[in-house]
Amino acid sequence: MATKSFNKTMKEIKSLKIQGSSKVRKAAVAALKQNVSKSRAKTLPAFRRELQRHCLDVLKTRPTEPETRTAIRIILKAASLHSRNLQEVKENTIQTIRQYEADRKKAMEKIALYGNRLIEKGDVIMTHCHSHTVEEILKKAKKKIKMVYCTETRPLFQGRITATNLAKAGIPVTLIVDSAADKYMHPVDKVFIGCDAVLSDGSVVNKIGTSHIAHAAKKHNNPFFVCTSSHCFDPATYFGFEEEIEERDLKEIWANPPKKVKIRNPAFDIVDAFYVHTIISEIGVFDPENFALKMYNLLELGTRQEPFMGLLDSLRAKKEPR
Helix, strand or coil, X not given: CCCHHHHHHHXXXXXXXXXXXXXHHHHHHHHHHHHHHCCCCCCHHHHHHHHHHHHHHHHHHCCCCHHHHHHHXXXXXXXXXCCCCHHHHHHHHHHHHHHHHHHHHHHHHHHXXXXXXXXXXXXXXXXXXXXXXXXXXXXXXXXXXXXXXXECXXXXXXXXXXXXXXXXXXXXXXXXXXXXXXXXXXXXXXXXECCCEECCCCCEEEECCHHHHHHHHHHCCCCEEXXXXXXXXXXXXXXXXXXXXXXCCHHHCCCCXXXXXXXXXXXXXXXXXXXXXXXXXXXXXXXXXXXXXXXXXXXXXXXXXXXXCHHHHXXXXXXXXX
């Protein structure tokens, strides 16, 4: 049985009250941990079925979140410990979650360190949407930054969060409308954006509008830096699966549109690896193709005959695991 806190967290993730790949992952993992600790399952099979259902509930909230899927795979692996002792498996799962989050905190610190090294004195930066990872980098480099241009990021204006937080940190910041990115790209030295997914060819998925900014950056010869956890790499794309692009409620764009007016509201777009200068992650700084190759080797994808994404496959088929 899911806790009230878990259900509340799921609603907050779905509504974007909790947003950004690292924050979504952190909130989801914390909610799963509470469910595990409060589980009333009497047998090990019942506990595992219960945990799988809760993991599916997490995945249904935001389909374009490989970092959360990576966390779930690690949690489910811990719960699959070969044992007949229910308590032992529960304790192992909880300890795995604790260690995982400690490791992710260290990973964020490394990304901020690597990103800071790429910012020079007097740099003008542009960013899009709200990325906690980018925010950590910019705060670490604040003494070197001349100005940060933030796009407002329609339709839910997450760029205002970035602008507010950077201003509070003492970083000069200017908010612009999304369509002004090209106009203000000329004085910019570098573009730093977050990332919700990295695909097998080094292309990246981020908030809708990112591709437009990447094209403008290439036009003005400004390096386009992607700041992300290695856990945002989606291994399923290596096996031919396409990254699902979430489409959100049309009312986010227009609450009461005229009849016969059709609306589309994709949450993300894909930036081809051609436009990405560098991917900054906790495992190092790479061009996009070499980052994908590094992940291919780390995950030993060449030794696998099929994607290790059974839980996601069951979600796509709209089936509950047996």
